[in-house]
Amino acid sequence: MEVLINNAHEEGSGGGGYWASQITKAITEFASVDLMRPPSALRRENNPELSCKTSMFSPDKQYDYFLDINHFQSTTQANAKKNIKVVYFPNSMQTNKGFDELVTLSDYSAKYIKEYWYKDSKVIAPYSKNLTPSKKEEKSICVVGNMFYEADGHCKNQHVLLDCLRELGKGWKMYVIGNVVNEAYYKHLVQMSTDLEVSFFPGCTDEVKEAIIRKSKFFWHANGYGRIRPDQTEHFGIAPEEGLKAGCLTYVHASGGAQDFCTSWKDPQDLIELTKSEAPNPDKPNFSSHNKAVEFWKGVLA
Numbered sequence: 330m331e332v333l334i335n336n337a338h339e340e341g342s343g344g345g346g347y348w349a350s351q352i353t354k355a356i357t358e359f360a361s362v363d364l365m366r367p368p369s370a371l372r373r374e375n376n377p378e379l380s381c382k383t384s385m386f387s388p389d390k391q392y393d394y395f396l397d398i399n400h401f402q403s404t405t406q407a408n409a410k411k412n413i414k415v416v417y418f419p420n421s422m423q424t425n426k427g428f429d430e431l432v433t434l435s436d437y438s439a440k441y442i443k444e445y446w447y448k449d450s451k452v453i454a455p456y457s458k459n460l461t462p463s464k465k466e467e468k469s470i471c472v473v474g475n476m477f478y479e480a481d482g483h484c485k486n487q488h489v490l491l492d493c494l495r496e497l498g499k500g501w502k503m504y505v506i507g508n509v510v511n512e513a514y515y516k517h518l519v520q521m522s523t524d525l526e527v528s529f530f531p532g533c534t535d536e537v538k539e540a541i542i543r544k545s546k547f548f549w550h551a552n553g554y555g556r557i558r559p560d561q562t563e564h565f566g567i568a569p570e571e572g573l574k575a576g577c578l579t580y581v582h583a584s585g586g587a588q589d590f591c592t593s594w595k596d597p598q599d600l601i602e603l604t605k606s607e608a609p610n611p612d613k614p615n616f617s618s619h620n621k622a623v624e625f626w627k628g629v630l631a
Contacts, residue, residue: 330360330630333392334383335405337366338417344567345417348434348455349398350379352415355622356396357381360630363390365405378458378619394630397428413629418564421445432629435565435586453625455567456617462576463543470494470503470604471545471577473538473568474552476518476531477510483561486551491521493549493597497604502526504541506533539575547604548572550591553584563587570616579610590614 334356336349356362362383395409399416414428419442425431431450433439442450474485487505494503503522509515509531519529530537542548550569553562563569566587572579573591580603583593592608594600 330394331390331392332356332360332362332394332396332630333365333386333390333407333409334362334396334398335365335407336398337405338398344455344565347379347567348417348565349415350376351455351619351622352396352398352626353383354379354381355619355626356630357383358623359627360394363387363392411630416442416450418560419445420560430629436589437559437562437586438564441559451625451629453622454617455565455570456619456622457567457571457574458539460539460543460571460575463540465546465576466502466544467546468497468501469545470501470547470549471506471542471572472503472549473506473542473571474550475507475510476505476515478514478517483552483563486554487518488521489551489554489597490549490600491518491525491527493600493604494525494527496597496601502528504528504530504545506530506538506541508532539571542571542575542577545572545575545577548575548577548579549600549604550579550581550587551600553582554596556584559585566591573610573613574616578604578607580604580608 334353338345338349363386364383365386392409395407395412397405397414412428413430413432414425416431416433418438425446425448431442431448433442433450433452434454439450439452442448472487472490478484494501556562562585564586569579569581569587569591579591580600581587581591581593583595592610594603
């Protein structure tokens with residue numbers, strides 16, 4: 330079976346790129362995979378869990394399947410026997426014309442695919458590592474997400490969470506983890522926290538990130554707060570899933586896909602009250618996995 334994949338999402342840029350690598354890894358378990366773009370060494374080649382053998386696109390080859398893994402990008406099409414569009418979240422201005430099947434990462438995104446494109450889609454969620462909890466630090470909060478600011482985009486709202494930390498009062502500590510996408514926003518966060526017990530870990534290794542999540546008692550996530558459009562929220566929420574697996578009390582904004590499996594809050598005061606009362610997590614969800622992804626894609630590429 331010959332499969333061609335176009336990954337329009339930069340593989341080293343966050344959870345979305347991680348999911349694209351998981352898809353590629355799963356399909357190489359049972360098919361030959363060629364890529365339209367070179368793979369990123371940041372995610373796949375240096376990560377044993379995602380390492381897999383692929384080749385580059387050959388114009389002379391007849392492909393059985395084509396996957397366009399796409400995130401608000403212009404649609405790329407190939408003349409395969411079956412063409413599949415992999416959607417993080419649908420762009421209402423785009424079209425799904427020319428694709429035989431749609432795949433997405435959450436029921437939340439599937440809902441809007443149906444609304445925008447009048448099409449059903451199949452859902453296969455991303456998955457995170459299984460992080461074993463360690464002894465929890467009392468009054469410790471972990472925040473994970475790239476650091477940048479977009480008033481109408483996917484800003485993780487770390488500045489909102491710093492204000493909430495201040496409202497909690499003395500004795501609370503916060504760990505802020507993530508790549509610095511915008512230097513000015515990062516400096517603003519540091520300046521905001523001069524009177525707070527906050528430690529920043531910009532661009533840290535996965536090992537450092539995982540150790541901090543495992544020891545933190547709470548995991549806060551604020552993407553979606555202050556947004557109006559559904560595409561501006563967290564479409565799935567791989568970082569909150571990591572918090573849950575590590576045994577953190579995990580609180581996310583009441584928008585997007587993460588609210589389906591995490592305790593959620595609507596405004597900062599809600600978040601503060603959830604934290605003070607140590608509100609429990611929902612029942613453990615049925616997390617995805619590599620093996621589930623392999624079986625899913627075997628079914629799609631049948």
